[in-house]
Amino acid sequence: MKDPTITPSALSRLVGIVGADYVLTSDEDRLCYAYDGQMVEHIPDAVVRPVDAEQVAGVLALANDAGIVVVPRGGGTGLSGGAVASSGGVVLDLTRMDRIVEIDPGNMHAVVQPGVITQALVMAAEKQGLLYPPDPGSIKVSTIGGNVAENAGGLRAGKYGVTRNYLMRIEAVSPTGEAFVSGARTRKCVAGYDLLSLLCGSEGTLGVITEVTVRLVALPRHRSSMIATFAEASTAGQAISNIIAAGLVPATLEIIDNVTLRAIEAYAKLGLPDDAGALVLAEFDGLAKAAVDEEGESAAGILRESGAESITVASNPEERDRIWAARRSALAALSRARPTTILEDVTVPLPKLAEMIAIVQQLAVDFAVTIGTFGHAGDGNLHPTLLTDERDAEEMERVQRAIDGLMDAAISLGGTVSGEHGIGFAKAPFLEREIGPGSLEVMRRIKRALDPNNILNPGKFV
C-alpha cells in the first residue's frame, strides 16, 4: 500500500478541527474507503469524519488553503467513481451526520443531514403517511447526501421523477469553505440562481452538502403490479414505449432480458419462466383504487396487443414482492456469473428503446461478450451489464469496444451515456462526445470559479 502523501502538519490541523478519533490514517481504515460500487481501488491518504457543517467548513477552508484534495463520500455505493480518491487526498466521510432533523406532515417535507441512509428517511416518512419517492437500487445503503450529489434515479422515476425533483432547500459548503443555502421550504422558489440543482448531480465537485430538505408526497394507498413475458427483448422494449405513448404513467416499468432472467433464476429461484426472451414488470399506484385498477387494465391490454406471451397480475402482496424481488436481485445475480461486472447506464428517447435493445444484443454477438440487460425501461434507461474478467486482456479489449459501441449508439439515438449513475471518472471519456466541447467548457468555468485551487473531488468529469 502506497504511503500517504499528506503532511503531518496538515494532519494535525485536521485533528484540530474534527478531533483525533475522527481522522483515520491506518492502512486498514484507509482501505475501507478505497472502493465504491465501481470496485476500482483508490486508497485515500486519510479519512476525515466531521460531525457538523461547521467542521465541514473548517476542513474545506484548510484544504483550500493548504492545497489538500478532499473527496466527499456518503454510503460509497456510487457506480461511476464519484466517491473515491482517484487523485489522492482525504476522503470526507459524512456518515456521522445522520440525523433526521424534522418531518413536517403539514408542509410535507423532511429535513435531513447528508449521512442519513435513504431507506431510513423513507421509513420515517411512511410512519407519517408520506412517501419519499426516489428509489435507487442502493436505497438501503446509500445516503441522501450521496443521492443528491449523484442525482440518483431508481425504480420510481418515470412517475415520480429523480432526486432533483424532490429538493426544496440545501445547505452546503463551497470548496473554499463558505457555508451557503439554496432554495426554500416552499413549493416554488426563484430567488436567484438554482444552486440547488447545480449541486445536485455535480458529483461532489462544487460543494459539500450539509443539510437537505426534501419534499414528500402522500403515500399511495393502492397498487396494481404485473409481469409480462415476451419472446424477444426488443418486442418487450416496444411494448414499454407503447405504454408510455398511450399516456399511462406507471410508477415503475422495468425490463429484464433473458441473460439477466436466467441469472436471477439461478441465484434466487423465484420460479420465473427463464426461457422467456424478456420480462416486463409494471406497477401503477395511487390514492384512488378505481384509477389504479383502470391504469393497470389499460397497461395489460397494451402489453397483450404489443405481443406479450403471458401476463400475470399480482393478486396479493406476496406475488407483488416476488416481482420486485426479481428486479432487485438482477445486479447481484449477474455479478455472480463472472469475476468482473461492468454496469452501464445508457438512456434513450422512448421510441428508440427497442432499437437500443437490439443494438445491445448485436454488440454482444459482434464482440463475443456476455451482456445482461435490465433497467428502468419506462424512462428509456437501460443497464446493459457486461460480464467479464479483468485479468483477461484480450477479452477486456473486446469488452471495451462493446462499451464504446454502446455509448456511440446511445448518443446517435439522441440519448445520454448516463441516465442516473453519473460520470465520475468512469464515463469521463464519453462525456465530451455527448455534450460537445462548448458545454464542457462552461462546466469547467463554473468549476474553476467555485474551486479555484481544484481541491474538491478533482480528476472527475470536469
Place this chain on the structure above:
Amino acid sequence: MKDPTITPSALSRLVGIVGADYVLTSDEDRLCYAYDGQMVEHIPDAVVRPVDAEQVAGVLALANDAGIVVVPRGGGTGLSGGAVASSGGVVLDLTRMDRIVEIDPGNMHAVVQPGVITQALVMAAEKQGLLYPPDPGSIKVSTIGGNVAENAGGLRAGKYGVTRNYLMRIEAVSPTGEAFVSGARTRKCVAGYDLLSLLCGSEGTLGVITEVTVRLVALPRHRSSMIATFAEASTAGQAISNIIAAGLVPATLEIIDNVTLRAIEAYAKLGLPDDAGALVLAEFDGLAKAAVDEEGESAAGILRESGAESITVASNPEERDRIWAARRSALAALSRARPTTILEDVTVPLPKLAEMIAIVQQLAVDFAVTIGTFGHAGDGNLHPTLLTDERDAEEMERVQRAIDGLMDAAISLGGTVSGEHGIGFAKAPFLEREIGPGSLEVMRRIKRALDPNNILNPGKFV
C-alpha cells in the same frame, strides 16, 4: 429621450450580423422595448432581432469583445424587470425565432425556438392529445424562452410543477458567444452539471436560450372544478393548507380575497358573491373520471369542514369557465382601481399560509394602503397587489414600508420573496436578506466566470 450611447461602428457590426432591417434605432422602436410587466421605463440604445442561433452567437461575441451590454427579451411580460435595459445597452429581441420545430408524441416532447408564444405551444401539443402543463398568467403573450429564463410558474404548478420541471434539453449561447447544449431528449440525464436548471431562472444573465425541448404529458380527460366562499381570507388559507396536508393533489388551488373579488365583479360582472371574505378555487384533473371525482369530493368535504360558507361544483364547461375567468381577470381588475399597481410574489410553507394572509391584511391596515391578494395558494404562493399612485410620494413611502413588511414576513415564516416572478432589479434589495451573503457570493462567482465582461443583462440581481 436620451440619445443612444452605442457607437456607429458597433451598430454597423451588428447590422453586419443580423441585417439592416433587424437593428432598430429609431426613438419609436426603442420605446417599444422600454417596458416589461413592471412598467418602469428603460429605453435601450438599440434593438437587435436575430433569426437563428448563429446570429445570437455573433451578437454576443461582438458584444463581449466590444463591451456592449445585451438584454435578452421574449414577450417582455416579466414582472421583476428582467427584460429591460436598466443599465442601457441593446435589447436582443428573440421573437423572430418563433418556430415549433417538432412535436413528438412517441417521446412526448416538443422542440421549440425561444420566441414561440407559450400558448401556441400548448395549442400545438393539444392537437396531438398532449399537454404542456406550465400555465403562467401571461401565457398568451409570453414566450417559452422567457418562461425558461424566469422559470415561470402559474396556475397548474401544484400538481404539475413549474417550467424547470418540463425542460429536457436546451441549446444556448454563453455570454462570450459560444454555443452549448445541456440535457437530452430523454427522461433522465446526469451527464455533467445541470446547466439547464442553472440557466432556467437565471433571468437572462448567464446565457441566451436558442432552442428548448420540453416534456409533454397526456392531456387530462376529466376535470372537477369548484368554488368555495369563506367569511375570512385566513380561514380560506387554512382550508387550502388542509387540502394539501390531506394528500390531495389539485391541478389548481387558488385564493381570491375580498378586495380582489370586488374589483373582479366591478370589472367582469361574473355574478360572484362580492361580499365573501375570500374565494377558494380548486380544480382536479386526470385520465380516470372516478379518481378525479373522488378527489373533488374529498376536497369539497375538507373545504366544508374548514369553514366554507358555500361550495359550488361546476356542472358544465361554462360554469368552469366562469371560475377561471374570475381568477384570470384578477390582476387586470385590480389594476383599474388606482394609477399604480405593484404585484408581489411571496411564497411560504403551506402551514404558514393563513398566518401570511393575516399579516398581509394587517400591513394594509397599519400602513393605510389598499392590498388585494390572490394567487396560487396551493403552492403557498400569494400575489399581494398594492394599489397606489406613484405620483404621491407620501403614499409611496407607506407602500414601500408595507412591501418591506411583506418581504420580512415571508422570510421570517421560512418562505421566499419570489415564488415565480424572479428577482430582476425590482427584488434585488431583498434577495440577500433571504439567502444570505454566502449564497449571493457563489452566484456572483458563477456570473463572473461565465460573463467576465459583465455584458449580459447586468445590473440585475447578481
